[in-house]
């Protein structure tokens with residue numbers, strides 16, 4: 001796939017996330033970082049869209065193999081600058097598989113789950129307890145992925161998603 005095409009897809013994703021964000025204004029504003037939608041407007045912790053949020057990636061699903069995180073990101077976006085993404089995953093033992101968090105350098109590597117130039121931001125043990133926190137500090141696309149099994153978790157396990165935080 002050519003670079004132009006890839007760029008078009010990024011823009012398309014950005015536009016569709018924007019559209020969903022606007023259409024679901026009420027939905028996203030009462031979302032407190034989990035799947036619990038029952039808190040309801042105006043009783044939720046939402047205060048005037050000003051405070052940055054702490055968002056658990058995957059909601060109650062946390063960060064695991066086989067959950068569609070692209071779908072999650074579309075449904076739970078848009079995300080804003082200075083929002084904190086929290087990755088929660090159990091440290092590995094005899095019965096559970098390890099997970100990690102990487103930042104991929106560009107859309108091509110994201111699409112192909114190519115980890116060669118990726119930057120590891122969380123070790124397999126860092127998702128325990130309150131989880132690994134990552135602040136969306138810059139106005140740029142972020143490509144997150146699990147790096148385990150040389151891209152297998154990313155590709156087959158769907159453990160990847162892209163975020164382009166908005167200005168408030």
Ligand SMILES: *[C@@H]1O[C@H](CO)[C@@H](O)[C@H](O)[C@H]1NC(C)=O
Nearest residue numbers: 022023024025026027041042
């Ligand atoms: C959000 O909810 C309020 C109060 O229920 C309603 O007046 C407003 O039209 C809703 N906005 C959207 C975008 O649905």
Ligand SMILES: *[C@@H]1O[C@H](CO)[C@@H](O)[C@H](O)[C@H]1NC(C)=O
Nearest residue numbers: 034036037038039040043044
């Ligand atoms: C959902 O949120 C409401 C209001 O904050 C709380 O009372 C309720 O216990 C929550 N339910 C779950 C399943 O977390």
Ligand SMILES: *[C@@H]1O[C@H](CO)[C@@H](O)[C@H](O)[C@H]1NC(C)=O
Nearest residue numbers: 067068069070071072074158
């Ligand atoms: C994951 O969700 C996205 C967005 O809803 C969808 O386009 C994609 O086909 C899904 N992936 C799989 C493997 O089902």
Ligand SMILES: *[C@@H]1O[C@H](CO)[C@@H](O)[C@H](O)[C@H]1NC(C)=O
Nearest residue numbers: 052080081082137166167168
């Ligand atoms: C994000 O937080 C930093 C440090 O607290 C602050 O300097 C910056 O203005 C904030 N950016 C936005 C868009 O809120």
Ligand SMILES: *[C@@H]1O[C@H](CO)[C@@H](O)[C@H](O)[C@H]1NC(C)=O
Nearest residue numbers: 089090091092093094095096
């Ligand atoms: C492995 O970790 C899982 C999830 O934390 C836990 O439920 C399970 O009891 C652990 N198994 C062993 C053998 O420690």
Ligand SMILES: [Cu+2]
Nearest residue numbers: 099146148153
């Ligand atoms: Cu994984």
